[in-house]
Amino acid sequence: MNETPPIRPDIAAARLSPAELDRNFADIHPALSPHDAAVEADRCYFCYDAPCMDACPTGIDIPLFIREIQAGNPLGAARTIFSQNILGGMCARVCPTEELCEGACVRQAAEERPVRIGLLQRHATDTMMATGRQPFARAAPTGRHVAVVGAGPAGLSCAHRLAMLGHSVTLYDTRSKPGGLNEFGIASYKAVDDFAQREVDYLLSVGGISLQTGTALGRDISLEALSATHDAVFLGIGLAGVNALGVDGEGAPDCRDAVDWIATLRQAGDLGALPIGRRVVVIGGGMTAVDAAVQARALGAEEVTLAYRRGRDAMNASLYEQELAARRGVRILCHVQPRRVLSHGGVVQGIELERTREEGGRLIGTGATLTLEADQIFKAIGQTLLAAPQDGAGLPALEAGRIRVDAELRTSMPGIWAGGDCITGGLDLTVAAVEDGKRAAMSIHAALLRERP
Ligand SMILES: Cc1cc2nc3c(=O)[nH]c(=O)nc-3n(C[C@H](O)[C@H](O)[C@H](O)COP(=O)(O)OP(=O)(O)OC[C@H]3O[C@@H](n4cnc5c(N)ncnc54)[C@H](O)[C@@H]3O)c2cc1C
Numbered sequence: 079m080n081e082t083p084p085i086r087p088d089i090a091a092a093r094l095s096p097a098e099l100d101r102n103f104a105d106i107h108p109a110l111s112p113h114d115a116a117v118e119a120d121r122c123y124f125c126y127d128a129p130c131m132d133a134c135p136t137g138i139d140i141p142l143f144i145r146e147i148q149a150g151n152p153l154g155a156a157r158t159i160f161s162q163n164i165l166g167g168m169c170a171r172v173c174p175t176e177e178l179c180e181g182a183c184v185r186q187a188a189e190e191r192p193v194r195i196g197l198l199q200r201h202a203t204d205t206m207m208a209t210g211r212q213p214f215a216r217a218a219p220t221g222r223h224v225a226v227v228g229a230g231p232a233g234l235s236c237a238h239r240l241a242m243l244g245h246s247v248t249l250y251d252t253r254s255k256p257g258g259l260n261e262f263g264i265a266s267y268k269a270v271d272d273f274a275q276r277e278v279d280y281l282l283s284v285g286g287i288s289l290q291t292g293t294a295l296g297r298d299i300s301l302e303a304l305s306a307t308h309d310a311v312f313l314g315i316g317l318a319g320v321n322a323l324g325v326d327g328e329g330a331p332d333c334r335d336a337v338d339w340i341a342t343l344r345q346a347g348d349l350g351a352l353p354i355g356r357r358v359v360v361i362g363g364g365m366t367a368v369d370a371a372v373q374a375r376a377l378g379a380e381e382v383t384l385a386y387r388r389g390r391d392a393m394n395a396s397l398y399e400q401e402l403a404a405r406r407g408v409r410i411l412c413h414v415q416p417r418r419v420l421s422h423g424g425v426v427q428g429i430e431l432e433r434t435r436e437e438g439g440r441l442i443g444t445g446a447t448l449t450l451e452a453d454q455i456f457k458a459i460g461q462t463l464l465a466a467p468q469d470g471a472g473l474p475a476l477e478a479g480r481i482r483v484d485a486e487l488r489t490s491m492p493g494i495w496a497g498g499d500c501i502t503g504g505l506d507l508t509v510a511a512v513e514d515g516k517r518a519a520m521s522i523h524a525a526l527l528r529e530r531p
């Protein structure tokens with residue numbers, strides 16, 4: 079009897095050689111040599127009222143640290159950076175500098191090339207971290223104890239500042255490793271050589287912070303219990319949930335959340351062992367979508383299409399990231415929205431998309447469709463605060479689906495602060511989360527001082 083052979087997904091490991099994978103995942107912006115750093119520092123005008131500094135969410139004194147590098151004092155430069163941003167090493171690697179400090183640099187207008195502030199920041203912070211020296215000593219112990227929930231950029235920054243000020247901190251995280259999206263989300267080629275964990279180790283070396291991984295708020299600990307046993311609580315729990323496409327067929331196993339897939343990729347010991355489709359479609363227009371698409375190509379996918387429902391100018395991914403995707407062979411298809419995931423016997427075959435247009439800012443489906451063949455589909459259409467509804471039990475008041483805070487990052491619950499991606503109105507950038515953590519720590523510190531008998 080002749081049976082039709084089952085359709086198999088064209089998803090395979092080791093599409094590229096180890097040498098090709100090494101090349102594709104190599105550091106995207108290699109470090110400057112000390113000589114190149116000195117030459118680059120010389121290009122700075124050390125502007126009075128420097129616009130680059132205003133554009134940095136953490137307010138780093140950029141002209142000062144560049145002058146310190148120019149004077150041959152990279153350790154002093156690192157101290158200047160770390161005093162405002164203890165994750166200055168990661169931010170030097172992942173910040174969209176073209177939209178922040180470098181986008182504001184006056185040399186951009188004069189010569190069409192800004193001072194390479196990000197690389198100079200990396201030069202200084204790498205130099206300091208290589209010495210293993212902590213630039214800050216802890217203040218005398220205050221006897222106060224703060225719980226920080228979430229060991230991502232917001233929680234780490236908050237914990238470090240509180241520890242510096244002499245408070246004891248317990249840092250809880252549901253995952254097995256600290257770092258948040260620095261460890262599980264950021265594209266591999268932005269933070270090579272286990273930088274996220276090295277940075278966490280460096281930060282924790284200030285002392286006074288005890289780390290408790292594998293501990294989830296809502297499962298192992300409650301806000302009520304934390305409030306009862308600590309003098310203050312900071313929530314830096316990020317966005318654990320992801321939005322669904324809401325179309326037929328999206329439950330197929332190879333129609334996956336991009337964030338989840340990137341986390342698997344980031345933790346893979348051997349990239350060659352990670353299966354990837356020959357044809358991949360990524361749905362979305364933000365940083366996560368670009369990172370998933372570029373890394374799918376880097377693993378050896380032959381055709382990668384990023385499908386976005388509006389025009390390029392509406393994409394959350396910056397122009398730089400869009401160009402990076404295009405340079406790495408990703409096709410960007412705009413004005414299409416998903417209609418149906420096509421699969422056969424559970425095996426993804428492709429996706430049906432509907433063309434869209436905008437009318438007065440409103441998105442309208444035109445009814446015209448097209449089909450893209452695909453072995454794997456990654457969904458990257460935004461994240462939400464909670465992974466499951468029960469996780470929300472006991473959280474402070476929300477606004478627009480995230481935790482509502484005041485100007486000092488206090489939540490609706492007394493003694494509980496929050497910051498980073500989990501709060502309303504944030505920038506959803508590493509550097510913004512670091513700033514929130516720092517500001518919340520200063521507010522907690524002031525509150526604890528006020529309460530002192
Ligand atoms: C794929 C991807 C790529 C990105 N790339 C960039 C980039 O290149 N540049 C950039 O500036 N930004 C980037 N971002 C955004 C940036 O990573 C985030 O803005 C930043 O990590 C937010 O920090 P956070 O501390 O608020 O949250 P997170 O980094 O998400 O950390 C939250 C932590 O809380 C923990 N947690 C969650 N729920 C619980 C719970 N119930 N109990 C205990 N712990 C909990 C999590 O395990 C996690 O460790 C990217 C984001 C994604 C998804």
Ligand code: SF4
Pocket residue numbers: 121122123124125128129130131140141144182183184185193195
């Ligand atoms: S704007 Fe540019 S030139 Fe001016 S201080 Fe900043 S980095 Fe230097």
